[in-house]
Amino acid sequence: MIGVFLSVMRRDLLLAWRRRSDMLTTLGFFLLVTSLFPLGVGPEPEQLSHIASGVMWVAALLATLLSVQRLFESDEADGTLEQMLLSVEPLAVIVLAKVCAYWLLTGLPLVVMAPLIALQFNLTPDETLIACATLLIGSPTLSLLGAVGASLTLGLRGGGALIALLVLPLYAPLLIFGAGAVDAWRAGLGVQSHFALLGACLLVALAVCPLASAAALRIAQD
């Protein structure tokens, strides 16, 4: 089980490495969207630092949504997905491995880039740290929920809009807990509960999403 997990993850990372340029698309999207906000709402530092964490979270959420729909696409197109379904190993473990690789490729870069955006939005070092930490704990949950949406909409027409409609409502609690942490810190409240709740969401998602996604893939391939 660990063997298949590691080899599927390595396979996905290697495949992504062979197509390095694709990896940059999501990151570029994230940076572009966040950079457009000051142009839209005005450059006042006070206002920018107020909306910073919300903007970062919404951008991360949209960036995930944009890229996650391709998670199973190429495996489905070339028949690898059938082989995954027929594996002796649990499909949920294979899905989890794919999601982990996906997060390392798209989620982690966002977390790494977040300080840059925090700089643009005039956040203090403390606030930057908190914003990055929320993204670090929250973005795996985004990837996991996104994987469920991606497997449900696999091969459907209008998949992009559909996955947004399915997954965005489920993202609402994460957005609230994630973006709220910086506000709470600024208001002098503790941020412990925010992190605890984000962590709880991650644990629930880790337990439920790979199973749900695996079931959805079997349904999609039936």
Added chain:
Amino acid sequence: MNWESASDFWHMGGYGFYVWGSYAVTAVLLAFEVWAVARRGRLARVRVARDVAVERMDERRREPT
């Protein structure tokens, strides 16, 4: 009895727009839903009846040969 007259009733203590706006839209939506569902059921039956009729015509056409 709460209301002195019909116009008093429609006026709804100054909140007529909000109260009747709510009730009217709800009534229209529910009526539309009932109509749409009834139509869907009717069309489904008609379509099946038509399929059956077409099949019988086919059978009858084939019989003489």
Added chain:
Amino acid sequence: MSDSQLSATRAPSAGVSLFHYASPQTFFPLAGKLLWPSWIAAVALTLAGLYTGFFIAPTDATQGDSYRIIFIHVPAAWMSMVVYLAMAFWCAVGLVFNTRLSFMMSSALAPTGALWAFVALWTGALWGKPTWGTYWAWDARMTSELILFFLYCGYMALQAAIDDPRRADRAGALIAIVGAVNVPIIYFSVKWWNTLHQGASVSLTQSPSMASTMLTGMLLMALAAWAYTIAVALMRVRAIMIERERQTDWVRQLATGETKA
């Protein structure tokens, strides 16, 4: 960590025969028999509820007559949640016991649930204007109601996007169940967010001036909404049964009027 439990449920279950009415053919006439009582109950309860609400219940001391919106707002909000849970319940039953009828029930409930969510939002906005001075406040209930509405839309859009009815049923069921797990989390998170950002909102139902006649009116309207939902869902599930089973003998006999149901 195995998905075999989930996938094993897709195999035909021997338990199906226990559910006599789980077959569309036997449920169809039963639904037909329940239809008229439900409609009569819906109309009678609505009339009674409206009479109580408008002619017996007094004007509210603080909100004036604008509070009379709650006679539809609160039942609509309740129904939108009850219907979602019912939908998720039928989806779970369908996945576990592999009964087609359960999936048909949940597809039949979804549009009505979405309608109730929309009505709750609409009337909430119209009630909010005179009460809060704004059509839309990011109040916990309103925000969760909005997200619930989107969950309904997602379920229906997913089903509509899939051509194969079996895949549509199962994929829809999965998202409905995931959504149902999320509804409490969403409600809690929004409520929590709301208390951090603004003071507690005016509560509709906990108003101290709530006269018992007001409560009676609201309960009557809630029962009417139940009856309406049952009636319209039964009607829709009958239509869905005919559409889905159009190649079976019993539907063909039904449609050509050779036997009466």
Added chain:
Amino acid sequence: MSGSTASLIEVRALSCVRGSARLFSGLDLILGAGELMHVAGANGSGKTSLLRILCGLSEPASGEVRWRGAPAASVRDDWRSGLLYLGHRNAVKDDFTPLENLRASAAIAGDTTPGDVLLRALVDIGLGARLDVPARSLSQGQRRRVALARLLADTRSALWILDEPFTALDTGAVAVLSRAMAAHLARGGAIVYTTHQPVDINAARRQTLNLDDFS
């Protein structure tokens, strides 16, 4: 190889519906060790659908699949580990070399065949000169061979389910594949396959199932 009954896979009263079309119904089949079954039928008669049902990718509209005498759904793990399915899609990644592809397929299947056996299979099927070339620059037939190399390396599966294995292959590769199939049968394995071209496979016991008879 547990299981006391002789049949490896058995199907009873199977019917398959795709969309609103009934592809076949009332289909029974029994396949035992060493048996070769050719599934024939017109285009759209449900050959691929039948193979997918046999390996558990699809659910039949009605009927039962049994694996080594037990209902297949109840012995799912044994069923999956006992079969090897190759669909008409190759499951070959453009960005991987043949060996990387073969390793990835084995890993996904949960198969622990050592690397030198995989390498040997690629050499046997005639890809020895192209080991370091990404699959992107291979021909259609060579990509098919990458997928088929799994069969040459396989010693674990009892049942091979092959959907059009000979498509796009040249005569040399067809000969290698049919030898591998004969060897699998001789070992006591069984094969269900579809094909559009007549290929002679050395088999002691063979059946032909024509799906047009069940439509």
